[in-house]
Amino acid sequence: MPLHAAPRRLAHSLLALAAGLLLAGIAQAAEPTDAQRAAFKQAYATAQQGGDGWRALAQNLSDYPLYPYLEAAALTHDLRQLDRAPVDAYLKRYAQLIPANDLRRDYLLELARRKDWATFQSLYQPGLGDALTCDALQARLAQTQPSPAQSGPSAQGATLDFQRDLAALWNKPNLPNACDPVIAAAHDQGLLTAPRLWERIDRAADANQPGTVAALAAWLPADDAQAAQRIALALRDPGGAAAKAATWPDTPRSRQAAMLALERLARRQSGAADSSWEQLRGHFKFTPEQQRRVLSALALFHATDFNDDALQRLAALPPQAQTDATREWRVRVALAQQNWPAVLEAIDAMPAAQKQDGEWRWFRARALGALNRDGDARRLLVSLADEPTFFGFLAADKLDVPYAICPLTLPPDPPREQALLANAGLQRAFELYAVGLPRQARREWVQALDGADAATQKLAADLAYRRGWYDRSVYAFNKGEALRYYEQRFPLASQDGLVPQAAEAGIDPSWAYAILRAESAWMSDARSGANARGLMQLLPDTAALVARRNGLNWGGAESLYDPITNIVLGTRYLAQMAARFNGAPWLASAAYNAGPGRVDQWLAARGSLPPDLFVASMPFKETREYVARVMSFAVIYDWRLNGTATPLATRLTAIGDTYQLPDRNTPRRPVTCPAAAAAAAPADAATVAAPPANDAPNSSPR
Structure with missing residues (x-):
């Protein structure tokens, strides 16, 4: 979308934004003074020590945009001594503000520590992270636990439903400690079937989480548990696993563990992985996919070690074992040898999309020039020199032509700018940055601009740039045509x-x-x-x-x-x-x-x-x-x-x-x-x- 145009849908978005601000009763506030900022910093430092001492320092800050952060800081410091009343009062006054959400989360964690599950359940809201999700499940389990005098069907306590309560958590390779009692309860209720355990073990193996694999293995039947522990060993100690694998039975899960060990050993010691592969390939009936993965890893890491036979091994890989990484390393090894025919051959073996990368176009031109194919090399360089990139600049140097840099300038948009400056969330974001709290400023920024259209996002980033908050423009102008806003992307901070x-x-x-x-x-x-x-x-x-x-x-x-x-x-x-x-x-x-x-x-x-x-x-x-x-x-x-x-x-x-x-x-x-x-x-x-x-x-x- 051209930036100088004013498409009808953007005009409608702007009108909707302005109308929303008007309906919310938000007016653009005067810029806070240096005195207010200094008073806030002093009050905030005091509030972080707990108690009410900050109030005397904040007597003239009641209308200051960051005033809610003061009480939240004091309450957070005092969480272990707090009862519910001051937390409820704060949440009521500042509902939907970030410090209120943070206070709710922190107080819920404190209630979980106290095991005050009744209060926890009355304050809990979904979407506050995995730890609190599991604490909420603990709360439900605890609230329905039978007393010691109870027995029979009525003493069963809460029943977890796997799909409702656990499926989303189960899909994650790592969970916080708060989930351990819930997972144990799910096991005791018979929900952690062997297929579900293996599903999670496979996910943890893909994420290289041997601890998770080993913990889950304990709940499998004996033979399966031993196989899972082999997978954990392969992740934790691939050399040790490869050495022991010759004694393992040729079962699907043992083959999986051996393959993982060989892949990881290749990354660390390509020569030792070669020897283990020669030994184990006759012991296990590896699947074609497992063979592909091992062969690919061996060839790739011989290449990154620049072993003498690396180029030959990469070129000899069967097509099904080739990856983008093996194809690019075939070029890199040939470049290190300055074997220009092999460079061309390796680049030609790449898929069309991969070989269009600026790096490979540059090195193709280098190879063509080295082989006296100057006309072909020049045609590549001419195209590459129009790109403001590392390889584009090298191409321009080779051709002795100017660098191709095409900056854009954001057109003024006063109505949209005024609407943004009236946004209370952005006011808090800018002010948090001004008083030296950039992490909190970024959070307010993200919340204030959630759902904003591209033009609004760009203008907000430019406003931040003009205020010296440079990382916002760097992150905002990060793709497509926006990459040409060089002033905002490459600030000069004198x-x-x-x-x-x-x-x-x-x-x-x-x-x-x-x-x-x-x-x-x-x-x-x-x-x-x-x-x-x-x-x-x-x-x-x-x-x-x-x-x-x-x-x-x-x-x-x-x-x-x-x-x-x-x-x-x-x-x-x-x-x-x-x-x-x-x-x-x-x-x-x-x-x-x-x-x-x-x-x-x-x-x-x-x-x-x-x-x-x-x-x-x-x-x-x-x-x-x-x-x-x-x-x-x-x-x-x-x-x-x-x-x-x-x-x-x-x-x-x-x-x-x-x-x-x-x-x-x-x-x-x-x-x-x-x-x-x-x-x-x-x-x-x-x-x-x-x-x-x-x-x-x-x-x-x-």
Whole structure:
């Protein structure tokens, strides 16, 4: 839908939105003052300690959009001492607000801990998560348990219905501990038949959950239980399972366990998996599908280990054992060998959709050029150069043509903007962000815009961008034509000091911006599963070492959520990584993602390759895509900062060469919007992939 048009259905949506706001009596509030925000922060910190001390600090905040969060914080702190009355009163005053829903959930968890099932049942509402779903079932079971004096049919207690009560839970590979009593009750009532147990075991095996498999095995008949424990062993210790499998009977479930062990052993030790396969293939009558899975895993992980026979094994795989992964690794191994005929042959063996990926079009052109088929190579490069991607930029460099970047600008829409600013949920979202509570702000944002049309979502994201809340626009403009809103997708936040800090650290600011954008998507409170924190995703231990090495103040792990602190330390750590690899930003990016030790290992094995081939040969998919994403983001940020861009090819210095920072004498590539590029939105996942939908930051070892 063209953004400059005003389709009738969008006009109707806007009128409906405005009418709804009017009927709800919502008027656009005046922008809160700095004094109100300061008072809220003080009152909120006090409320989080419990009690009523916050009230004196919030005397002038009764009309402030975040006032409901204060009492909720105090009540949540005091949950263990609360009776029902203050909770009921709060829920009545603020029904449907997020803090009310949270208070209900937290109080229900406390009631479950107390085993106050009567009060629990009167407050419970469905849809509050698996733990409370199971607590509600416990409540029903407990409320109907017979007394010790009762006996006979009337003493049976509550009867669970599998389809009504358990089917949705049963479909999940993992359940919280609160579900254990309910599952046990279902077993005691005879609901967990062997087929149902095996159904869940298979689901847990697919999700690599050996603990779930082992727990369920105890409820199976003896022979079946032993077979299920073999599956758990295959998941937990594939090497040990493969060694024992020769003593197992050739039954369907033992074959399943042996196959799982071989698949997983191939990932860890491809040579040992080969030996086990040779031993077990004669012992078990594996099904064709099981053979396909094992052969595919063996060939794939010999390839990721770059074993001498990897290319031959991949090419020899029967068609039914081929996957997208085995086909792409056939290309990668051939590239690592610089075997250009084999590269072409491997790309030609891909399905049409797979070979249209920008990476394979680039390497097909590389192979054609190496084989002196320059005309064919050029035709591929011309098409690829119209794409604002890692491989598109490489193609433009090869052809010595401008980069194809076609930005869009959102047209003004004052009526819709005023309607959005009058939305109480968005008011709370913007204010939560302003007072430094971004996680709560995102939740209000999602609820306020639930069901909004695309034009409204875009305008809301632009409003957030204009207020410095950048991650909202990064997440909103994440597909199709919206990828061309480069201003909103690649913010320049001068207030965080990245440009001067990059200069002081001796690194290119466009590269530092690219790392930040790839790591956190501008979420200042991002925290990875490895405990990396903040905009540039630093581990606290790493940050402490960087601070000490550079004579900087270190305020502890929580200080990494401060953008200025994070950027100061992040740029110094980037400089440290760059120095380790002759200043090369592409190798330092790989080290930032996978760790410098792994990059050293890859360099020792394949350090003579040109940069693009070396990136293609990195064993980790995440790191390959990360390097491509960061380096393309660096081009875009360079253009955002300077109007032109340092050629990507000059950033990809040959391994062993010293990278020179761009200066006023560095050649720069112009940017244009050719008609062909304007007609199609960016599509290369290595460059324009949207951030994870769950707001999770990029994982890294830092």
